[in-house]
Amino acid sequence: MTKTVVESLAEATPPRAASTIRGLSDRAIAWLFVGPTIALLLAINIFPLIWTIRLSFTNYRVNRPNADVSWVGLRNYERILNDPDIWMTMQATAHFLFWTIFFQVVIGFTLAWLINRKFKGNDLWTTLIVLPMMLSPAVVGNFWTFLYQPQIGLFNYLVAYVTGGSAASFSMISDVDLAPWAIVIVDTWMWTPFVMLICLAGLRSIPDSIYEAAECDRASAWRQFWTITIPMVLPFLMLAVLFRGIENFKMFDLVVQLTGGGPGSITELTSINLKREAFEKWRTGYSSAYAIILFVTVFGLASIYVKALNKVKER
Template structure:
């Protein structure tokens, strides 16, 4: 058999061999006007890299720079003064900032605990083979298809103490009378937790359902042969197999809830007082109401470092579980 690298082109009498036809041994032919493959790859990748730098990297670098200045966006002609770490010192020494971070942590932790518990339970119910499972799955998924701003507005009416359905249901089962979920300092944080749980539990359910359906049937058959009880089967087979899916769901939803904004603004606007003023809401007020752009940029950098650090630790734990 003749090796392809040794093939030569022999021109007919009076015909000149072209460069593409008289290729040197071992040298690949170029399909696009003789451009090397590396140049072609660079030509296609460069626009994507430039777009990534323009949309993500440059704003991040600009925000870090502004965090060390006293820049105000509503005074563009004002000279920008470099003030070093003064914005960070004010932030870390402010009790209000720690209160906003505490409210955010309260919201994130409780939504994750409740959503994981309910989402896992719904996934185990839907995973059973019964008539109408597809229909009920679609019904459960409806809340996560809506816009958070729409959901916030919708639940604002449900929470009305005199005319809202939620207050009427609570009064029916407890006899406590009308309750103001949004206007109460003690109940307002739980009001936004309930709404977020209603909206995003289906997302947790979907990931758990994917994990449940990836478990081989022979594992359950072996457990049945060994006469393992329902709890033992769940603890030793189901939970270890779906744990990576659960952790992935918590990672995605935790990051999203850490920067939750639109739904909470529509529900409570951070009130009553600053009870439900999450870090993202305070950041918006500092940047676009008080126009302390440098100060707000420092706060944004702190939030970014916090989420990035926690996310990195969590991903390492997730990799250990998967391995």
């Protein structure tokens, strides 16, 4: 009878090596392969986090490495939580988060619902809608900065035409009232396709038999939408909100390209403010405490939201 591959390898393996291999359990072999990856991830993520926590209790400045470093306890945290400028950046971030997520969910779900209704050219329109999401944020920022230019920007001409003003002296990114909305428009244009794809996956996961049963019960299209479509797509919508909320909370490059945090500090998000504290003012201990507060905030809100998401999935 022909020998199997395992038997041939066993005969070719020295007795000591064979006994060593046979002595390893499946769990030990799994850890042998997974262990180095886990160790690398811990080194990349856990060590910097512990080091940042340690620095947050000191007055360390990275541009003065030889200066005396003293332990300040919770003073950095107290200064951050009592700083009105920090709360202004938090307010700007909350404004950006709320409106970008709101518009992206509403427009993204609407586009997904329209595309899900199969029509001629469906694939072409889906590809065209997804294109903005494939671009780099730096490219998108430069592109929209050109559109927002006061003299040659097409977008400003449209706004000036609607408001009756002069396009030559108008720019959304330099207007205190409109600059926050300028970055909301750009982020919505870029990331609505992402939300659309998630919603489209949710819509296409609904079995047609459910709608057929509802039609047999003479349920109207509006009733089917509210009693079937929305409840079954809700977990996907909540997942999209979670992804976009985490990403937009740490938004940096797009806003820097568009407004740089201006005019003044009206569009200075927490990520931009943190960068200035750490790498312009070189207050390393202070910025470390700032980073820990932001981390705890995002982690806490995300944990609560995930629990709510799990409850919705269990229904």
